[in-house]
Amino acid sequence: MFKLFFRVLGSFFSRWIDTDRLADVFPVSVKALIKDQDRYLLLQNERGEWDFPGGKLETGASVSQTLLEEVMEETNLNIELEQLCYLEQHQVNRSWVVVGIYQAMIKSARAVQISHEHMEYGFFTELEIKKLATPLWVGSVI
Numbered sequence: 001m002f003k004l005f006f007r008v009l010g011s012f013f014s015r016w017i018d019t020d021r022l023a024d025v026f027p028v029s030v031k032a033l034i035k036d037q038d039r040y041l042l043l044q045n046e047r048g049e050w051d052f053p054g055g056k057l058e059t060g061a062s063v064s065q066t067l068l069e070e071v072m073e074e075t076n077l078n079i080e081l082e083q084l085c086y087l088e089q090h091q092v093n094r095s096w097v098v099v100g101i102y103q104a105m106i107k108s109a110r111a112v113q114i115s116h117e118h119m120e121y122g123f124f125t126e127l128e129i130k131k132l133a134t135p136l137w138v139g140s141v142i
Contacts, residue, residue: 026089026096028057030067032079032104033086033141039123040142042132043074043114050124050132052101052141053077067102075121076113079104086141099137 031054034041042050055070057063064081071079086101114121124132126142 026098028063028098028100030054030057030063030070031099031101031137032067032071032081033101034071034077034079034104034106036106036123039125040129041075041077041112041121041123042129042134042138043118043121045118048119048133050122050129050134051138054101063100064102067104071104074115074117076110077106078108078110080107086137088137088140090136092135099135101137101141 031052032041033052041053043053044050053071053074054067055074057066067081068079071077082103082105084100085103086099089096089098091097112121129138129142
């Protein structure tokens with residue numbers, strides 16, 4: 001009965017109030033899982049963590065275009081997205097973030113050149129990744 005009351009009330013007020021604005025909102029971060037033979041590309045951020053290349057989605061932006069641009073900006077690599085392989089929400093620096101990870105393959109033979117956002121990069125095996133400081137999703141995806 002209580003739920004029905006709120007549904008009716010919400011339906012009535014949704015004509016004048018954007019009820020979606022009442023929901024919790026948080027950023028979406030899209031990342032690329034890039035594998036070259038048996039190694040995965042990781043970048044070291046300013047916190048000393050090793051993570052996949054990618055970035056936050058801006059309002060109205062395409063997920064795929066954002067990810068292609070972020071990877072190019074951060075690594076100088078031209079990639080092709082294959083499929084979504086991970087989607088979860090995580091707490092990062094006391095804020096909730098939705099993290100989406102796409103499998104991707106390198107389309108060009110360019111050398112990796114990292115942007116000012118990262119300290120270094122590397123291609124690591126699964127065993128090597130287990131020894132690195134990584135966010136939770138890196139181990140979950142690998």
